[in-house]
Amino acid sequence: MFGIFSIGFVSFSSAQEFPELGIKVETVAENLKIPWEIDFAPDGRIFFTERIGNLRIIENNLVSEPIISLKVSGSEGGLLGLALDPDFEENHYLYLYYSYSDFFDIYNKVVRYVESDNKLFNETILLDKIPGSQIHDGGRIKFGPDGKLYITTGDAANSKAAQNLDSLAGKILRINSDGTIPEDNPFPNSPVYSLGHRNPQGIDWHPESGILVETEHGPSGERGNAHDEVNVIFPGNNYGWPNIVGDETNVDLINPILHTGDDTWAPSGSVFYNSDKISEWYGKYFIATLRGNHLRMLDLDLENNLVISSNVLLDGEFGRLRSVNMSPDGYLYLLTSNQDGRGAPTHNDDRILRITPLESDMEKGNSSLSPLKQLKSGILPKNISCKEGLELIFKINSFHPACVKSESIAKLVDRGYSSSLD
Template sequence: MSQTRFRHARPGLSRLAATALLLTLMLATACGSSSATATATTGAEASVPTATDAPADPTPTTPPTPEATPTATAAATPEPTAAPTGPVAWTVETFVSGLEIPWEMRFLPDGRIFVTERPGRVRVIENGQLRPEPVATIPDVAPVGEGGLLGMALHPDFANNHWIYFYYTYQSGGGVANKVVRYTETNNTLVDPVVILDGIPGAQIHDAGRLGFGPDGKLYITTGDAAQPELAQDTNSLAGKILRLNDDGSVPPDNPFPGSPVYSYGHRNPEGLAWEPGTNALYATEHGPSAHDEVNQIQPGANYGWPIMQGNEGPNNGYTLPVIESGTDTWAPSGATFVQGNTFPQWTGSLLFGSLRGTTLWRLDIPGGGSPPNLEAIISGDYGRLRNVVEGPDGYIYILTSNRDGRGDPASDDDRILRIVPQQ
């Protein structure tokens, strides 16, 4: 609930001072001296309403706007006050339906939207409509367990080079592994595959798979521990890590481990990446072992403790602790985004992330300066498993469901892309 605080205007002269001034003026007039004047200074201060408690109901109403406190100046002209921004009422609508386990969506500069489906298809949405034929079906995708076609990222110069990157699972020997492949998009087709990185350990579970280009122009990749927890502590392994590469797959010279793509380690299954506007700080969401799910701020070379630590639990021998963890609750957090626009000012600057088992869209406010973070549920339990959340160029919030992944209870139109829009 938003709060508005006003401080009433205070007289610039006390009653006693005014009486004394009146006597002085009367005496001066009686003595024939020139008249004296005094100006009473008045002022008012109004804070802009803030919304820290966005409602969990998907169709809340806007709270009434409080009446402004009157202000005055010596010339009787009202002082201008800041317009309240207040919470914006919102509702949830279905944007696209009929998908099969969507994992990632990206907005192209020309208005198209690409969506990955875990069985190996890349779908395209044009003019708000899902085209029946996929842009591509990647032939060597192995949709095994939690694996398949997962993350996707557009090159920062996509408008010119049309490079698009995918993370997916493939058959390797008697098991599976994961790799990152770059394609060139042309006329709704994908051509010229180039392997950027392969041999990332894979398994039935904990394949991670999020991709994102950071503000530094580098490609960041999340990997799971592939059901081998000890690999997360091994900096010679690509499992249980956040990796950082140049756009051609080479290792940046300023990576924390020379010649290695490893950027941070000690991760169990990080599925969300997001950069904070203004600070460019990198945050990642991470699955715990049925509890102690985490949101971490990622530092180069840092060890996040898995499997020795779970959240804040365990012997902390210099491990980097999470910004927040779920304790004994389970979120199963996945995709994340920082809200940058002002369509919903109550969320601007906050980190949104979806949760699978928790079936909740969470908002995390990270105030900094030593203040504790604040976590609240925006949507909870209404739409099933939530795989990803993305802020669109229109300022709306897009959410991917994951109810056909074998662990959900799909509705007839699942899986879907939901959209949070201002309520009319």
């Protein structure tokens, strides 16, 4: 497993403060070419992919030259997913997911390298011929708490493939770190873990229950628009695409725990916050949104398939957000995606951003309290309110606020929530 992680040598630019959230956002690197995924080595190095085919490193500062540049297919495909092996400190295995052209066809593959001194050696293909397209290539790879490698694949613009168990498209896949198929996969001799996905993006596991949650882009065209999804994933389940969308039901298909209705978030990378650095965020599910231009924070009751609260953070502040991940020292990192042809890039896009808590008021010599700190002091701040039809409740041990429907309050009492600060 990972050892001690230290990022003390990484340089940061001046921070932008958000007192209402109790955080500041620092720029770690800028002027990047569509960064897509980020991961962290135990020695403090930061690895990240650029969709144009580059794997790059931040070591003290951004290393100017990529450690590898792959020939990739373009549009929504390219060099996408990245994961470091849970035993990276010992084996230095690094995994990539990327799109490539084979004559007139586009495919995706998962490969493993051995990293040494910022160079890659011994490419091993673990999974190949994953259907690809100019759109809907999935691309997230991440190790689960069981030590298996999970892979999201899009339907590659062929919606019927998502329901076909003989196709790797429109699925969440699960393999061993050497590319073999785990014996306990739900379908014999198949890497398929779940099916019926349109374009799955973010995946992560709740830090206590170990339940897997996924984000997914909703439809456009003949099945309507929007209805982006957050799904609770269990092995062998069918999540319905293209047979059901939104609130449509089928006895054999699984509905999302949340869909966006007529709004389009274009949810991308996601992570459960598993740190005490910002204690009120512990256990919350964070989603980077592309079209939404914000960081979404969800409080999920996974046992009862219930969304307790859904909050927008950093709305419009940094444009399109492609990925969010948590470093071993407990801070969130964001990747912007304003150079992908659908954003409005500024002079220093794209960027890698780091979220850290603001200094305490005593450290800053400032007696004014943010709304969140007022809550922790037992004071109800004037500028925290809920939309019509929702009621304000609080987590008793942290005073974390949430806006919920009245009929949900009774269900939340046993989970440590109260509608009163008394």
